[in-house]
Amino acid sequence: MTNAGVPFDPATVWTVIIGLALGSFALRFIFIGMVGSRAMPEWVLRHLRYTAVAVLPALVTPLVIWPAATGGALDAPRMAAAAVTLAVGYMVKNVLAAIFSGAATLYLLLFLLGG
Numbered sequence: 001m002t003n004a005g006v007p008f009d010p011a012t013v014w015t016v017i018i019g020l021a022l023g024s025f026a027l028r029f030i031f032i033g034m035v036g037s038r039a040m041p042e043w044v045l046r047h048l049r050y051t052a053v054a055v056l057p058a059l060v061t062p063l064v065i066w067p068a069a070t071g072g073a074l075d076a077p078r079m080a081a082a083a084v085t086l087a088v089g090y091m092v093k094n095v096l097a098a099i100f101s102g103a104a105t106l107y108l109l110l111f112l113l114g115g
Contacts, residue, residue: 077113081106
């Protein structure tokens with residue numbers, strides 16, 4: 001079986017999945033199992049609070065900057081949707097409002113500009 005001309009090897013895929021699972025478990029165990037019973041410094045706790053907030057932008061940013069739909073080139077609808085999402089999130093302080101407004105902007109501009 002191939003995917004876009006790249007050979008698909010189930011053994012390689014499962015090796016990568018199991019490796020990532022073990023690595024994820026090891027990272028979590030370090031914090032929960034080894035450090036979980038000790039008090040952490042305030043500066044560590046402050047930084048850990050921002051981890052969840054950083055995950056969504058880290059997942060979305062590559063899709064905005066290098067979208068596969070355009071062959072990896074910047075395009076106006078995705079950049080405008082990202083700007084609207086950022087502006088609404090900053091002004092309203094509501095994650096769902098920011099996400100939905102960005103999605104609406106993206107689909108509206110894709111419809112209007114024929115993307």
